[in-house]
Amino acid sequence: MSARKTRLPFANAWFFPAAALYAAVLLPWSVLALFGLLPTPAGLLSPLGHAHEMLFGFALAVVAGYLLGPQPLPLILSLLGCWALARLGWLFWPGAWWTVVAAALFAGGVAWNVVPRFLGAAKKWRNQIVAPVVASLALLSAIASLPLPLELTPRLMHEALLLLAMLLFFMGGRIIAPAVAGHMMSQGHILDARVQPRLEGAALILLGLALLSNLLPWALASQVSGFLLLSVGLLAGVRLLRWQPWRCARRPDLLVLLLGYLWLSVGLLLFGLALLTTALPLSASLHGLTIGALGTLTFAVMARTRLIYRLRDANARPWIHPVAVLLSLAALARILPPLLQLEPFPWLLLSAACWSLAFLLLAVLLWQTRGRFNHKP
Structure with missing residues (x-):
């Protein structure tokens, strides 16, 4: 009897719970910190820090969970680990080199595994829009983890x-x-x-x-x-x-x-x-x-x-x-x-x-x- 082929786990099984819990914690924390009711981590000292985590922390985790599909478990856990390390780094040590590296590895890993599946997969240009959008989000996520001038x-x-x-x-x-x-x-x-x-x-x-x-x-x-x-x-x-x-x-x-x-x-x-x-x-x-x-x-x-x-x-x-x-x-x-x-x-x-x-x-x-x-x- 031939061995049964192992079924790859879906990335959403890991990323969706992480995104939901992070969303539940981040917003009340940032609001209460804004009014001095909770200690304020360095990454949430301004409303822009809250926006950063809303877009590149929460939203990008949902995008990753939905678009990655079935993947080898080591890859899923590696990307999830980079995501978690980037979140921790942004909150408490924004601009640190390892925060930037973790954010870049997560964004790059998601783009590397998602973009090729959509690039050129359809004849109509509208159906190929996912590839450049995900690639652009990944690039912005990596850039946003850098210590940038406030006006940018x-x-x-x-x-x-x-x-x-x-x-x-x-x-x-x-x-x-x-x-x-x-x-x-x-x-x-x-x-x-x-x-x-x-x-x-x-x-x-x-x-x-x-x-x-x-x-x-x-x-x-x-x-x-x-x-x-x-x-x-x-x-x-x-x-x-x-x-x-x-x-x-x-x-x-x-x-x-x-x-x-x-x-x-x-x-x-x-x-x-x-x-x-x-x-x-x-x-x-x-x-x-x-x-x-x-x-x-x-x-x-x-x-x-x-x-x-x-x-x-x-x-x-x-x-x-x-x-x-x-x-x-x-x-x-x-x-x-x-x-x-x-x-x-x-x-x-x-x-x-x-x-x-x-x-x-x-x-x-x-x-x-x-x-x-x-x-x-």
Whole structure:
């Protein structure tokens, strides 16, 4: 009898729990440290440090877990170790040589194993967008771990956020569209507008132009970026409406994905408006993308991926999907107070508490389903 071929483990089995726990701890820690209620590590002395870990710590771990797929366990643990060492180094010894090396090894390792699978794998240029986006995120992650001039850091963070927005926009067409179409077909309806290639292509081109204009130092370039982001936000909204989300009322897993995509549209609109007018604070508007879109979509993808892989049913644990509403509350608690001129402290605490509770509960789900395979509860 021939030996049975060993099945490679999926990277998300390790990276998703690490990302969920890190998200649950990082945000309340940074908020409480900001008000002197907890000791402040060197990496969180400024809001830019918090943004760094949100994008290159939490978000990049989710990207790695989702896109790496099945890999040899030594490789997964090596990359996870580099990620953890880079997080520890950034928090307590930012700029140290070993922090930079760990961040570069993690980012480079992810890019080395992800980019070749997508580069040239499809004939249409839209379907190859993952490769340059992941490569660019990896490069920015390595650069951001260096001791940079303070005036360069916000621009670099905006570039990373726009790259993640591009990835979310693209992956929405690959995750949400077929899932909604499959559900509608089971209900006797046909969804004609799925990927919507022309709309997707236009949005990706506009986001690419926004990435370029964001690098330019002129005031006019900021206005151009604002107009481009407004246009993409509107296109994302049109795409969402053409998916007919009202037909998914009985599928909470799909509703959470659609809620995250709604936040992507809103977040891009807010970002664009903040660049075009001083009436909308930029720091507040960015949370539509970071907490609303990035938080909700990563939450939904991590929960849905684990439930489908382990239990073959995205709604096998129905309690987890309403938890995503906490992330919308967290986003609103960061966006509305500056607009309404409210005292920020209680709203910051509320936002951090909602975010942290959501990802703690996600970590509980990931733990509960860690050893279950292919059977329903």
